[in-house]
Each structure stands twice: as C-alpha cells, then as structure tokens.
Ligand SMILES: Nc1ncnc2c1ncn2[C@@H]1O[C@H](COP(=O)(O)OP(=O)(O)OP(=O)(O)O)[C@@H](O)[C@H]1O
C-alpha cells in the first residue's frame with residue numbers, strides 16, 4: 173500500500189540485504205529514508221556497501237531481500253516508473269569512450285523517451301552547465317578525468333530526474349571545479365531535485381548535505397539530520413596560532429590546552445563551553461591569537477569515532 | 489509500458505548502432521567486401537570454370553546467393569555480439585539498464601542494428617557479385633522476407649552470445665566453431681543432392697541450409713529443400729531466440745550482479 177507519506181519520500185529502503193554470488197555479504201539489512209527535496213549524504217569507509225546500495229536502487233544490482241521505493245514506486249512492481257525518477261552518476265567511469273560527448277548525452281535523453289527539439293535543448297543546457305559544450309564533438313576518451321565525471325553528471329541530468337544519486341562525484345576533480353560543482357548541485361537541489369551523494373571528503377558532506385547516514389560493513393551506524401549529528405559531538409579541538417611564543421600552555425577554566433610547537437596552542441572545548449569565554453580568558457592573560465582553525469573537520473572526527481568504536485566492538 | 493518512450497528509445501539504440509558501424513567502417517564494412525570479392529574470384533571465376541554448372545546454373549551464379557546470405561548472417565551476428573558485449577565490457581550498458589525502457593526495446597534496438605548492418609553488407613556483396621555474374625530475381629518477396637528473417641535470427645543469436653560472453657575471446661568462439669562450419673556445410677558452395685543420402689539427411693539438421701536454399705530459390709528459382717520448411721524454421725527460431733533473450737535479460741544473467 174502506498175500512503176501519502178510514502179509518496180513524499182524520494183527514497184525508502186527497508187531491510188535491504190545483498191549477498192554477492194561469491195558469498196560476500198555487502199548489505200546486512202539496511203533501512204534508509206530520504207525525504208523529497210533533501211540533500212543526503214551516504215558516508216562510509218571503503219567496502220561499506222554504498223555503491224552496492226546505489227546499484228540496487230538503480231537496478232544494476234539484484235537485491236537479495238528487502239524493499240526499495242522511489243517516490244512511492246516499488247522497484248519490484250513498478251520498475252520503469254521508479255527508473256524514470258532517478259538520475260545516476262556512477263563511481264566508476266562507464267562512458268562509451270569512442271562516442272562523442274554530445275552523442276552520449278543525446279542518447280541518454282533518447283533512452284528516457286526525449287526526442288526532437290526538447291532533447292536537443294536539454295543536451296545543450298546540461299553540457300553548458302557542466303562546461304562541456306565546447307567539447308561536444310570530441311570523443312569521451314579525449315576528456316580528462318574530471319571532465320568525464322562532469323559528463324556523467326550532464327548525462328544523469330538530461331531527463332531532469334527528481335532524484336539525483338551521485339557516487340563520489342568529486343573524486344579526482346580539482347578544487348575550483350569541485351567548488352563550482354557544489355554550487356551547481358546546491359542550485360539544482362534548491363530547484364527541487366532530491367540529491368543523494370556519497371563522498372570520502374567529509375568537508376563536502378558537511379557543507380552540502382542536510383542529512384547524513386553512515387554505513388559500515390553493510391549496516392547503518394548513524395542516520396540523522398546533519399545539524400543534530402554535529403551538535404552531538406562531545407568535544408571540539410581548535411588550533412590557535414599565537415602572535416607570540418609561549419613557554420607553557422596556559423591553564424584555562426573549562427578548556428583543556430596543550431602547546432604544539434612554539435606558536436600553536438591546541439584548545440579542546442567541551443559541549444557546554446562558550447568560545448567567547450575562551451577569548452576573554454586569553455585576553456586576560458594577554459595572549460594574542462592571530463588565527464584559528466578546527467583541528468580536524470568535525471564530521472571527520474565523528475566518522476572516525478563511530479567507525480573505530482564499531483571495530484573495537486568487533487574485536488571484543 | 490510507455491509505448492512512446494520505448495519507440496524513441498529503440499530509435500535511439502538503432503541510431504547509436506548505425507553511428508557505431510559507420511565510425512568503424514574499416515572493421516565493419518571493408519573486410520566482408522574484400523573476403524567476398526576473393527570468394528568470387530577464386531571459387532567462382534578460377535575454380536568455378538572447371539566445375540561447370542550446378543543445378544543448371546553457372547557455378548558463379550549458383551554460389552552468389554549463398555555468399556550474399558553468408559555475409560548477411562555473419563555481419564548481423566557479428567554486429568550485435570560485438571556491440572552488446574562491448575557495451576558490457578565498457579560498462580556503458582548501464583546507460584540502457586538504468587533507463588525506463590523495457591528489455592524488449594533493448595533487444596529490438598540491437599537486433600535492428602544487426603539487421604541494418606547485415607543488409608548493408610549484403611547489398612554491397614550483391615553489387616560486387618554483379619561485377620562477376622548476372623543475377624535476376626525470381627521471387628522478390630521471398631528474397632526480402634528470407635533475408636530479413638535470417639538476419640533477425642542471427643542478430644538474436646549474437647545477442648545471446650554477448651550476454652554469456654565474459655571476455656573478448658568468448659565472442660569469437662561461436663562464429664569460429666559453430667557459425668562458419670555450419671555455413672560452409674549449409675550448401676553455399678554445393679547442392680546437397682550431390683551428397684550420399686545419409687549426409688543429405690544430416691545436412692537437413694543445419695538451419696543455415698534452409699536459409700541459403702530459400703534465398704537461392706528467391707533469386708534463381710531453385711532449391712534443395714521446401715520453402716515452407718524454411719519459413720517455419722526461421723519463425724520458430726525467431727520466437728525461441730527472442731524469448732531466450734527476454735528471459736536472460738529479466739534474470740539479469742551476465743548483466744547484473
Ligand atoms: N561484484 C561484486 N562481487 C562480489 N563482491 C562485491 C562485488 N561488488 C562489491 N562487492 C563487495 O561488497 C562490499 C561492498 O562494496 P561496495 O562497492 O558497495 O562498497 P563502497 O561502500 O561503495 O566502497 P568504496 O567507498 O570503496 O566505493 C565489499 O566488500 C566488496 O568487496
């Protein structure tokens with residue numbers, strides 16, 4: 173039964189399992205639910221099962237058990253309707269390297285039933301958006317790695333899917349292009365496209381996504397709003413660059429401090445402390461801070477802690 | 489099923505296939521033309537003169553329909569098997585698998601591509617044949633329908649080969665060990681009436697014999713077998729092979745984990 177609530181969900185995965193033919197148990201019963209319009213990060217270490225899960229949703233991999241619905245369409249009973257809603261950017265390049273850039277995108281439009289003028293317009297629109305229009309007559313083989321990735325994004329968007337799934341879209345993409353890709357993804361998300369993204373750059377997930385799920389060894393170990401996850405972090409470590417050398421770390425109320433090098437001070441802040449308070453105390457000691465940064469990306473810390481604690485559990 | 493979408497998607501696949509054939513025309517069109525020219529020169533012209541006539545026709549005239557059919561068959565098969573296996577190997581098959589078209593559309597699109605290449609090469613070989621001999625068409629409708637059906641049968645067979653193939657070697661095994669021998673034994677170069685009765689009966693188990701003879705009947709008006717049998721066999725093959733393709737696609741054999 174499809175309820176109104178399910179229709180609101182861009183993706184709903186229930187108790188999904190996958191055992192590969194070689195006995196590899198890649199998914200051990202995962203549940204995921206992605207709201208329509210969300211920007212969703214699916215994170216996890218290598219081999220966690222992200223690509224497998226995406227493969228099942230896009231029907232490139234047969235599932236062993238469980239249910240998947242895309243905008244209320246079950247991939248078992250309404251596969252074609254489900255497929256029509258999805259655009260997919262795979263982790264590994266799957267372009268016909270001998271085909272021209274323009275033909276690749278135009279063919280994909282055709283596979284989704286777009287033809288004639290509309291198809292032409294879409295091809296131009298997305299090749300321009302991904303800055304590949306000038307290369308439309310070149311074969312895919314002649315593109316650089318980052319360009320191939322952009323081509324796969326253009327290809328995934330040509331039918332304007334309601335749900336865009338990107339499996340490590342920014343791997344091997346230079347910083348400038350990555351930033352412009354982020355901007356682009358933000359725009360299409362704001363225009364209403366639901367986006368699911370996997371990445372190993374946690375900074376990317378933190379800056380783009382509003383919801384995160386972490387998967388490890390085929391099970392979901394975290395699934396929450398990004399803001400809630402970040403709030404849950406118990407401590408945060410800042411590195412302060414000091415204007416002058418210190419001989420010893422100052423003792424501050426409510427903060428743990430440690431000197432690293434001559435002019436760098438590490439300050440660990442608990443959940444209830446206030447950064448203003450830190451500066452008040454530093455001021456009182458006449459310590460001048462020339463710059464400040466997070467020791468590690470906050471999400472990265474959480475990620476490491478979750479995955480490590482899981483490994484320790486496994487060892488016990 | 490959304491019919492409009494599937495029609496557009498099928499056309500797209502056919503266009504993609506034509507672009508592919510034209511892009512690599514040196515591999516797809518030139519070799520059969522060269523091979524067949526050699527056949528005509530060596531078998532038809534040099535050796536054929538010593539053979540004299542067969543079934544009341546010039547040897548050259550007698551083998552021309554068989555050679556045309558042989559090129560249609562091998563090129564239809566070859567086109568589908570390399571294109572579809574290439575798509576598997578390069579993983580761009582995923583472009584089609586994620587799209588909302590039906591499996592039938594994927595099959596029909598590739599088969600149509602194979603048929604077009606088969607017809608294109610067949611036409612070319614016919615033109616080459618006309619440099620060597622005179623061909624008149626006795627039964628045009630038979631010629632057209634037999635060429636189309638045979639080309640469809642071998643395109644479907646090529647599709648199944650591509651589904652099972654795991655490496656490039658696998659796409660040449662069937663042509664080398666099955667297709668070529670069956671073609672040579674399929675009455676391209678001789679009339680089976682020349683064989684002892686036992687071998688005549690064995691030959692009749694070879695489906696290619698029916699295609700070659702039905703096609704020769706269409707052109708020359710002579711055949712070793714009944715034309716009705718040829719149609720029946722071809723239609724059964726089309727139905728069985730198409731169902732096989734559908735079954736394999738639905739199960740995801742060779743294309744999905
Ligand atoms: N075709 C396959 N056959 C057998 N096992 C596979 C296959 N593909 C993936 N696996 C296994 O399934 C598990 C999950 O792999 P998957 O590719 O989904 O991980 P991932 O989270 O995408 O990793 P990465 O971050 O490295 O891309 C791994 O243990 C992998 O070895």
Ligand SMILES: [Mg+2]
Pocket residue numbers: 222223224263339
């Ligand atoms: Mg992966």
